[in-house]
Structures are given as structure tokens and as C-alpha cells.
Amino acid sequence: MLLRVVLKSLARRRLRVAVAALAVALGSLLVSSLAVLSLSVAQQARQELRAYGANLLLVPQSVSAPVGLGALGMGTVAEAAELPPATLEQLASSPPTDVIAYAPFVYGLARLGDGSQSADVVVSGTNLAQAQALSPWWQVAGAWPATLPPTGPRQALVGTDISQKLGVAIGQEIALSGPGGQSSWRVSGVLSTGGSEDSQIVMDLAPAQSLLGRQGVDLVQLRAQGRQPALEATARGLEAAIPGSQARVVRQVASAESSVVAKVQGLMALVAMLVLVAASLAVFSTMATTVLERTPEVGLMKALGASPNRIGLMFTLEATAIGAAGGLTGFALGLAVAQAIGKSVFGSYLPASLWALPATIAVALAVALLASLWPIRRAVRIEAARILRGE
Amino acid sequence: MEPIITAHALTKRYNGTTALDRVDLTVAPGEWLAIMGPSGSGKTTLLNLIGCLDLPSEGKLLVAGTEVSRLSGKDLTRFRRETVGLVFQQFYLVPYLTALENVMLAQYFHSIADEAEARQALDEVGLGGRLRHLPSQLSGGEQQRVCIARALINEPKLVLADEPTGNLDRANEDLVLGLFKRLHEQGHTVVMVTHDPEVAGLAQRTVHLDHGRLAEAVPTASG
Ligand SMILES: Nc1ncnc2c1ncn2[C@@H]1O[C@H](COP(=O)(O)OP(=O)(O)OP(=O)(O)O)[C@@H](O)[C@H]1O
Ligand SMILES: [Mg+2]
Numbered sequence: 001m002l003l004r005v006v007l008k009s010l011a012r013r014r015l016r017v018a019v020a021a022l023a024v025a026l027g028s029l030l031v032s033s034l035a036v037l038s039l040s041v042a043q044q045a046r047q048e049l050r051a052y053g054a055n056l057l058l059v060p061q062s063v064s065a066p067v068g069l070g071a072l073g074m075g076t077v078a079e080a081a082e083l084p085p086a087t088l089e090q091l092a093s094s095p096p097t098d099v100i101a102y103a104p105f106v107y108g109l110a111r112l113g114d115g116s117q118s119a120d121v122v123v124s125g126t127n128l129a130q131a132q133a134l135s136p137w138w139q140v141a142g143a144w145p146a147t148l149p150p151t152g153p154r155q156a157l158v159g160t161d162i163s164q165k166l167g168v169a170i171g172q173e174i175a176l177s178g179p180g181g182q183s184s185w186r187v188s189g190v191l192s193t194g195g196s197e198d199s200q201i202v203m204d205l206a207p208a209q210s211l212l213g214r215q216g217v218d219l220v221q222l223r224a225q226g227r228q229p230a231l232e233a234t235a236r237g238l239e240a241a242i243p244g245s246q247a248r249v250v251r252q253v254a255s256a257e258s259s260v261v262a263k264v265q266g267l268m269a270l271v272a273m274l275v276l277v278a279a280s281l282a283v284f285s286t287m288a289t290t291v292l293e294r295t296p297e298v299g300l301m302k303a304l305g306a307s308p309n310r311i312g313l314m315f316t317l318e319a320t321a322i323g324a325a326g327g328l329t330g331f332a333l334g335l336a337v338a339q340a341i342g343k344s345v346f347g348s349y350l351p352a353s354l355w356a357l358p359a360t361i362a363v364a365l366a367v368a369l370l371a372s373l374w375p376i377r378r379a380v381r382i383e384a385a386r387i388l389r390g391e
Numbered sequence: 392m393e394p395i396i397t398a399h400a401l402t403k404r405y406n407g408t409t410a411l412d413r414v415d416l417t418v419a420p421g422e423w424l425a426i427m428g429p430s431g432s433g434k435t436t437l438l439n440l441i442g443c444l445d446l447p448s449e450g451k452l453l454v455a456g457t458e459v460s461r462l463s464g465k466d467l468t469r470f471r472r473e474t475v476g477l478v479f480q481q482f483y484l485v486p487y488l489t490a491l492e493n494v495m496l497a498q499y500f501h502s503i504a505d506e507a508e509a510r511q512a513l514d515e516v517g518l519g520g521r522l523r524h525l526p527s528q529l530s531g532g533e534q535q536r537v538c539i540a541r542a543l544i545n546e547p548k549l550v551l552a553d554e555p556t557g558n559l560d561r562a563n564e565d566l567v568l569g570l571f572k573r574l575h576e577q578g579h580t581v582v583m584v585t586h587d588p589e590v591a592g593l594a595q596r597t598v599h600l601d602h603g604r605l606a607e608a609v610p611t612a613s614g
Contacts, residue, residue, distance in 0.1 A: 001499040005488065012487040300483045303444060304541070305472020305500040307465070385445040 002310065006317045013290065017322060020286035024326025024364045025333065027279030032334040032360035033341070034268040054134060054221035056099075056235055057248045058083065082106075082216035087242050091220065096241070098234045102222040103130035104205060108212035110178035112166065112201070119166055123178065124200045125208020125217075134223055135193065142170040142189025145203065155188040156203035163190045176201070180213030222247075276363070279326075280371035287319060287375035295382055302384035315376040316369070323368025327361035334360060393456065395420045395549060395580050396441055401450035401460075403436050403603075410436040412603035413450065420548075423571075423581045425591035428600035434584045435553055437600065441582060442551045443471040455548050472501050476542030480554035482534035484526040490533075491522040494541045501545040512540040516570055532563025539570050543579075550574060552583040556590060568593060 010017050060081040088104055095102075106125040111118050128145060132138060145155035158168050168174060172187045191202055209215065224234045228249070235247035291298070298311055335356070396418035403411040411433045418424050426434050439445040440452060443459050446467070452460040455474050462470060484493045494509040513522060516536040526534055535555060542550055552571070556564040568590065575581055583594065591597045599606045 001495060001504045004492065005485070005496065008487045008492075296483060297485055300485065301496070301500065302468070303442075303471075303477055303483075304497045305468060307468055310500065383445075385439045 021325040023279045023282030025329035028330030028364040029334040030275045031272045033337045056222040058220040061246045098224045101134040103134045104217040106217045110176045122200045125205045140189040145188045153184045156185045157191040159198040160192040161199040178211040283371035287372040291375045291379040298382045308380045319372035323365040327364025331360040397453040399451040404448045414605045423575045423594040425594035425597040426584045432600040433603040476547035476550045478552040478555045480557045497541045516540045
């Protein structure tokens, strides 16, 4: 009977009830999609930020202070000490546990072309596979160099700036002469990284070393797990393991990772809070109006012998119905929205977490019931005595 | 026989104004009592107290052997739904429930809803063909008859009516009064507030209220 009363009463005010349910739906939609997003953002951002390359730099002890990669090169490198070839063997045979990826780099000047057409360029030698793993955002138009081409000269990547300035195209054969000799190269692709590599010629480590007449490497970029304190420990461990080396933490990247995620999540939580407050106000006004409108009806029910508990239960059921309807709608919409956002932001569908449905409905119910608390209390306190008086 | 209503020095004050001033009243079981008086004289206040909708400020009130002036809110509610049937001047019905459901609601709050019984009660007030109508689809007289059916559905010892014909035309007034006559004949105790001396004439006894004070008018024939 009570259920019948509740349903009929809801049906009679369906427009207003629908508006309140929609407000709850939008509220819980945002909260649930933000919750799903926030978790995936934390996950995905960690993955994507991991792509922000090195957070540790291994350099020879005597090198003064290579602040960033862009400051390297041009002269200073040639005079500096280098990391001996043994370094790489050591890293390869017993890599530190926390290190996810690393790549060695050797830098030097070489002359591109001959005669009047020639220009000085920075040549960078690295383990291309390792560099790619360390910096997945490197983009190559054309192809990565084949390690040992079946025919023709060895292959190299040309930075996009060089390609544009000097008019070097994919497939073109170029001549490079450095301290170690002269050789000819085929441009397999144009590299763009947004960093200093854009104005370098990037090739495999061994041929670069022979071109530049070098034995060791200038630095090793490493990507290690963990945040500041853990990184420092890893750095000290590396220094101890590799004599003559100095390990530095690249601070900006390491701290950016955690603070970006925290900021995004904080913003999402704030938005969610505001939205919930708005939804609560909508439910509150609907329930308050309902109670006000139905004061005679409630008085009548009390005069007929309804206990305050029954009256409370009746309005609680109505609020629950609004909350449940809103929650279900919100979940369905939220799922769609989260998928759409996931698709456009991360290029992948987000996994629908199992607890998203109960969580969304719990949020919706909590909003609906909390917002109805005061109106329901009012309804419970309506005095039956006023009914007979016709107030 | 022991009176069904005994009021002794019954007083009700609303912050300052004394709506009911030391009223003494006894009503015998099966009696039909009319309460008359000018507007604001305390008629509704008295009916609310007898109907256990409100508690007196002072004095003693016994209804059906229970001292209701001592009951707490919860017990008062329970006592009311067991003992009293109420009919109001305005035909208070739940607007989105049918005639049948309105009657069943009173059953539900009393104990459990019984559709067959509710149907029969509406049949008895001549509304057997109007069960599924909403209040807005019923005339004033029909609505008041639904209220009477509802007041009687739980077989109360006491039927209280506050100007039950105040908003009705002549024909409907006669219909409704006919129902009360039948109730009285069946042995129900009826206490009815009215402005209309003709209506009061149907009662066995009429009391007058003036400024919260009671004055007996027409002495009863049966006592
Ligand atoms: N809730 C209340 N608060 C304050 N005063 C009240 C309240 N209810 C009634 N009164 C006062 O008590 C007095 C009696 O009111 P009551 O409703 O009993 O009169 P009545 O005889 O039923 O009048 P009417 O014939 O107009 O229905 C009036 O002066 C009224 O203003
Ligand atoms: Mg009155």
C-alpha cells in the first residue's frame, strides 16, 4: 500500500521528480566518470609520463654540469672525459634493479657534405633500440635505420631541423667526415623529438664512435622507478658500481609526474564536490516543495493514524526512488562519457571497473537521501491537529 | 453505563489565547452530540482534543476509559487509530489516490488494507460505482461520502465530524446526514460540530461553546 502511494505520488509529480532525478544523474555521472577517469589518469599518466625519458643521467665524474641535453655538444664534449666502454658492459650484465630503460649517448662534431656545400653538424650515437624504449615519443618519418643494411651504405636518422635547413631528404646519401675518418650514409628517416635531437644526425653507437674516433660514451640516460628519495639511492648505487661516473637525478621530470597526477585528481575531486552540491540542492528543493505541497495530505495521514515512522518511510522511499533512478541513469551516461573521454584523451577505451556501478548508485542515493533529510524531518513533524482546523 | 467521553476542567491554550476554558463534558455511548458556537469559540479545538489529535494544556480527558490527556504522542496516535473515526469539513482525500485507495489507506494505517472490505464500505455510502474515481472526478457530496466510508472502515467507537455538511448543497447535505442518522441508529457515538441549528436538531443533545466556555442548551431526552 505504501509503495502504491509512493509510486502514484511520484507519477503525479513526474516532471519535477524527473528533473530532480536528472540532477542526481548528472551529479553521479560526473562523479563516476571522474572517479573512473581519475583512476585511469593516475595509471595512464604514470605510463605516459614514464615516456618522458630519463630521470637519471650518468656522466663522467669530471664533466662540470650538463644541465640539459641541449647544453651538450659543441666543443666542450670533446675535451671532457668519457665513460669507458666497460660502463655499458657493466650496465648490460648487471643492470640496477630499479632501472627500467637506459640508453648510452656519444656526441661529436662532423662535417656534412664536401666542398662549398658542407656544414658542421652534431652527430649523436646511441643504441637506437634502447633510445626508442627510453623515449617512445621519438617520431621517425621514413624508417628507423637498419642495423646492418644488406646493400649500400650504413643508415642514419637526420633531425628534422637539419633536414629542413640543409635540404636533406629521406633516401638521400650523405657524406660525413669526423675525427675518426670519412664515410657515406643513407638517410633512412627524419627524426623529430621536440628536443636537441632535431638538429642532430642520430645513428647507431658503434659507427658513430668510429666516425668520431671515440671509444667510450659521453653519458647514459636512465629511466628508473620511484620518486625522489628512491632515485637518489639508485643514483648513489650507480656511482658505486661504475667507477669514475657521476649520477644525477633529473629533478623536473621526476617531481612533475606525481604533482601532475595529484593536481588533476584534486581538480576532479573539486569539480565532483561542486556538482554534488548542485545535485543535492536540486533534490532538496524538490523534496522541500513536495513536503510543503503535501502538508495537508500528511496531516490527514497522521489523523488517520499514520505513525511518524510511516510518514518518514514514505518520503524516504520517494527520495530513494529519485536517487536510484538518478544513479542508474548517471551510471549509464557516465560509462559512455568516460569511454568517450578515454578514447579521445588516451586513445584507448578505459576498463569499466566493477565497483563503478555500486559506487555511482551509492553516491546518488547518498546525495538524494542526505538532501532529503531536512524535508523529511519537516514532514515527520507535521501536526495532525491542523487538519481538522482547515489550516 | 460508563460515559465514552469524560472531560473535566479541560483547558487548551495557544501561546496566550485560551481556546478552551475549563470545559466539563460527558458523552454517553451511542449518543449523538452536536457542538455549536460562533467562529473561534473553540469547537474545533475541543474536537481535536477528543479525537486525540492534540493534547490539553490542563484538565483531564477520558475517552473510552483511557485517560488520553496522559498519553504520549506515539500512544496517542495508536489510540486514535483504534478508537476514532474523523470526518472533516473539507473533504480531505489524497488527490492522487482513487476513492477505493483512499479508504484502503485508512485500513493500512490501522492494520492491513483489505480491498473487499473497502469496496463494501463505499457500497454502503452509495459509491459502489465510483471506486476507481479520483477525488477530482467526484462531486463534493461524493467526496464527503468517501470520507465517511473511510472514517467508518476501522469500526471506531467514536465518530467525530467537524461541520461535515458545511460545504455541501441541500441534496448532498441530506444524503450525508442520512448516513450519520444510520450510524447513530447502528449504535455509534457521534460528536458533530455544526453551525446549522437544523443539523443540530437531529442530535440528541446540543452544547454551545462561547469563548471557550461550555453552556448546555437543549437537554437530552434520553440522557
Ligand atoms: N494553532 C493555533 N495557534 C494559536 N491559536 C489557535 C490555534 N488554533 C486555534 N487557535 C485559536 O483558538 C481559538 C479557537 O479556535 P477553533 O479553531 O477551535 O475555533 P472554531 O470554534 O472551530 O471556529 P470555526 O467555527 O471558525 O471553525 C481561536 O481564537 C483560534 O484563533
Ligand atoms: Mg472549526
